[in-house]
Amino acid sequence: MTETLDPRALRGAFGAFLTGVTVVTTTDAEGNPIGFTANSFTSVSLDPPLLLVCLAKRSYNYATVTGAGGFAINILAEDQEGVSNTFARPSDDRFAGIDWSASPNGAPIIRGAAAWFDCATHEIVEAGDHAVLIGRVRAFEDAGANGLGYARGAYVKPGTLGAAVAAAAEGAARVGAVVERDGAILLLGGEDGPLTLPEAPIETTNSPAALRAFLLARIGLPTHVGFVYSVYEDRARGWQHIVYRCDAGFGAPSEGRFVPLTEIPYDRIADGPTRDVVRRFAAESALGNFGVYFGNETRGRVHPLDGKA
Template identity: 50%
Template sequence: MTLENRRLLRDAFGTFMTGVTVVTTLDEAGAPIGFTANSFSSVSLDPPLLLVSIAKTSGNYARFIATKGFAINILAEGQKDVSNTFAKPVEDRFATVPWQLGPHGAPILGGVSAWFDCRMHQVVDAGDHAILIGQVEAFEASGLSGLGYYRGSYFTPAQAGAQLASGPAVVVSALIEQNGHVLLQDDGRGGLSLPTARVGSNGATATLQGLIDAAGVQATPGTIYSVYEDVGAGQQHIAFLCPSTGGSPCKGGFVELNPDGFDDVTDPAMRIMLERLAEEARVGDYGIYFGNQNTGRVAPARKL
C-alpha cells in the first residue's frame, strides 16, 4: 500500500466515532505502564471478552504481549488531559493521575467512565499491530459520560450541549459528506446552501436529524465542525459533519469538495466554511471553527 493510500485508509477509519481508553498493566518490576487507545471493542458476553490493539512500534509492545493481564479504562468526558498524557512519551505517565490496583491486579485510573480488569485470553498477530483479547474478571461503570473521538478530534456531550445553547436564534446546518462530495440545496434566492434549519422545540439533535431525513440519504449526525455568531442575522450558526453511507438526495445534489467549486453558495460565511472543509479533507487534518461570520479561530485536531 502506498503512503498516500495509507493516509486515505487512516482517514476512512477515522470516520468511525469511538470512545477513548487507556490500557494499563504492570511491568516485570511491578511498575504501572499504559497507553492511549481507541481501538477497543467488546467481543463476547459468554465468556466475557474484549479486545484492544497495540502497535508493534510501541515502546510497551513487548511488555503487553507478555503480560498475564491488563485493564481497559474508558475515559470520562473531562479526561482529555489523561488521554494526551498516555498518548505521549512521558517519563512517568502515572505521576499526575490517581490510580489503584484493580481486583485482578491491573492499574485502574480514577474518575473514568468505566473500567474492565482482565486476564490475558489470547494475543493475535495482526500486521503492524497485535490484538490483545482479555477475559473480564472484574468491571465497574461510574455513569459518567465518556470522552469521544472522531476524525482526529475529541468531542464530549458537555461540549455539544454548551455549543447548542438554548434560545430561538440557533441555526443548524448539515455538512452531509459522501465520497469527497458535499450535499448542497437550493437556498430559495437563486443560489446554493447546505441543508439548514432553525432549531425547533425538540432541540438541535432532532433538527439535525430532520435535515438528514428530508435530504433522503443515509447519513449519521456527527461532530461539530463550526460554531459562529452571525452578528448581522442575530443568530448562532452550528454546522455538523454528517458522513453519508449512500443514497441519492431527493433535494439538491452532491458537489465535489473543491475550494474553487462553491461560487454559487450565496452565504459568504458558509462558502468560506466549505472551502476550509475542502482543504482539510484534502490533507486529512480537521479542526473546529469558533468565532463569528468574519473572524475566529480553528481549534486544531488532536491525533492519538
C-alpha cells in the same frame, strides 16, 4: 499481487469512524504501572466475557503488555481529554499526577473513568503490524458517565455542556433533567401542587459529573446522564435552559415520583416551556425517535436523532 495503498490516506479514512478513547494499563515485571491511549477497542463476547484492543508491534509497551498475563481497559469519561493526551505522549512517568488505584488483579484503574475492565490475557492474535489482544473480563465497573469520543483527529464529547452553553443566549443558565425509568419520568412537586423537572443553576451543575451528584443529593437515586435533549431560552425569565436525558437506577426517589408517560397531568406542570419538554419527550418515546431541540420557549427546531441512543 498486493495493491499499494497510501497509508496516510488510509489512516484518514479509518479516522472517519467515531470511536471511544481508552487507556490500556498493566504493570511491568517490577510492579511499575504502565499505560497508553488506545481507541482500537471493542467488546467481543458476553459468554465468555471477552473484549479486545489492538496494539502496535512497534510500541514501546508491546513486550510488557503481551507478556504481562493481564491488563485493564479504562474507558475515559468525556471530561478526561487531558488524561488521554497524557497517555498518548512520550513520558518517563505517565502516571505522575494521575489519580489511580489498583484493580482487583493489580492493573492500574484511573479515577473518574466512565467504565473499567480488569482482564486476563485470553489470546494474542498476530495481525500485520499490530497484535489483537483479547482479554477475558474478570472484574469491571460502570460509573454511568458518557465516554470521550474521537474522530477525524479530534475529540468528540457527546454530552458536554460546552456546545450547549455556546449556543445559549446571554443571561443566567439552568441545567435540568428528564429522568426516565421504565416508561415513566420523574416529576417533582406535591400531591396537589405544581409539578416540575429537577433543575439547578449551571454554577452547581456545570458538568455531567456535577449533574449526577446534584441528582443523587436531590432525589437519592444514582443516574446515568445521557445526551443533551433541549436547549432553549426562556425570554420571560431571562434564563437559558439546558436539559439532559437521564436514566435512573432502582429504588424510590427521596423527592418526587415517577409518573407513567401515558398518565402525565400536563395541567399541573409549573410552566409552559417545561410542559413542552415533557410533552415532546412523551411523544418521542412513543415513536422511539428522539431529537435535540434548540430555540426559545415558543419557537425552535428539533434536530432528529436515529433510534434511542
